[in-house]
Amino acid sequence: MRNIIKSTGQLGWALIAGCLLFSACSKEDTGSLEAIVPTPSFTSAALTPSEASASNVELINTSTQSMTAYWTVLDDAGNSVGTFTGDTVRLALTFAGTYTVKMAAGGPGGLSDTIQQAVTVDKDNVYAVGPTTLLGILTGAALGKTSRTWKADRVVSTVIVWDTYDNCLGQINGGAGAWWAFGPGEIATDGSGRDGYFDDTYTFNFAKVGKMVYDDHNTVYLDNGGSGWTKALPTPWNTTQATVSSTTLYDAVPALKPWGSGTFGYTIAAAPAGELKQGTITITGKGGHFGLQDKINNAEEVTPTANAVTYDVLEMKTDQVDASGKHYDMLAIGVHYDADGNVFTFMMRSDR
Missing domain, CATH: 2.60.40.10 (Immunoglobulins)
Incomplete structure (x- = not known):
């Protein structure tokens, strides 16, 4: 029992000594140990x-x-x-x-x-904007530009009609077998081809509110009534197979004027949007298009009525080199044009 009391006494004296030696035991100094919340700026x-x-x-x-x-x-x-x-x-x-x-x-x-x-x-x-993003490539921002102009690539696979995007991509990348595609006659450069399509340009600006300037260069191609809209034209337009003045045609058929040159809106949805998860491009405004004018989502128009057309992005290739040595970027887009889900695809290019 004596030993227990002795130990307790030693502990008590140690505690008293600690309080005497360290003033932190006093009530007044407890605030000095509190951490401070920052003042933000x-x-x-x-x-x-x-x-x-x-x-x-x-x-x-x-x-x-x-x-x-x-x-x-x-x-x-x-x-x-x-x-x-x-x-x-x-x-x-x-x-x-x-x-x-x-x-x-x-x-x-x-x-x-x-x-x-x-x-x-x-x-x-x-x-x-990243150099491989849809917005960067489409608008030229990836090249340090604030706008970029696109036009149809003059190759046989520039327009393809088939049942799936994958099949179209196969032909774009060297395959064959589409239901229908532009051939040598369509891409001819001697004036007998579809110059009224190949001279069309689409200029996309880089801005929060996207604008696309379409220029048909006062030309349009008529295919001898081969498509629904040309078949519905009055004589002699419905039996004409040639590039003609768009101004003259649209003055004769005013309902077609929204397909002519003008400024339209555009929006994009970046990857993984779209059927092939490469993104989508939506052209807004009555008559706006990026490819053949009458091909819209789930329909082929006789006169322009749609206020928006959304295209699936199928493929983007940068810094390609053509046979003449020119460097360009390629953009392949597509749209389901009928109730069965069949597709039109378009190859566009923009030179660097």
């Missing part, structure tokens, strides 16, 4: 994007007592651009506009309240 700076670095905005955490910062960025429609972590964050924002930046700072005492600021981007950023 940040600044932003505009950067000049380039091919080497696509960043056009820098966010800098200036909070006190902060260990790191957590960011959320929204576009001017309230859609999330992304979430980021770090005291300095560089962003490659694609389009001009006012973005909302939200930030909370984390520190030893926990996470601060969230603050936000409006950050304005003055110019569209072509460098923010």
Whole structure:
């Protein structure tokens, strides 16, 4: 029993001595051990994007007592651009506009309240678009351009009619056997071919609100009543097989004018959208098209009525070289044109 009491006494004296030696045992000093929650603040700076670095905005955490910062960025429609972590964050924002930046700072005492600021981007950023993306290739942003012009590739597989996209792609890439495709007569360059189709151009701009300028160069090809819309034309147009003036034809048949030159809208859905998961391109506005004008989703028009046509992207190839040595990019698109799901496909090219 004596030994137990002795041990207890030694422990008690040790505790008393500890309190005498260390003033932290006093009530007044307990506050000095509490961790502090950061006071949040940040600044932003505009950067000049380039091919080497696509960043056009820098966010800098200036909070006190902060260990790191957590960011959320929204576009001017309230859609999330992304979430980021770090005291300095560089962003490659694609389009001009006012973005909302939200930030909370984390520190030893926990996470601060969230603050936000409006950050304005003055110019569209072509460098923010990847070189192999649909938007980048279609608009030329992948090449540092703000617009790009496409036209039908003058090859026999430029227009194919078949039952599936896969079969069409087989012919595009060297196979054969389609129900129907352009042949040597269609692509002839001596004036007997479909020049009224091959001289059409489609120019896509790089912008948040996409515009496509279609130019038919005052020509249109008539196929001797071989398609529904040309068969329905009045005499002598319904028995004409030649490239003719689109202005003259559309003045004679005003209902066809929306198929002529004009400015249309476009939207894209990036991969994995679309039947082949390569994306889609939708041309908006009555008469807008990207290929043969009468081929729309699940129908062939006699006169233009559709306000939008959505094309599946089948294939994209960059930096191809033709027989003359020209470098170009190729875009293959398609549309199901009847109730059975059969397809028209179109090969387009844009020179670099």
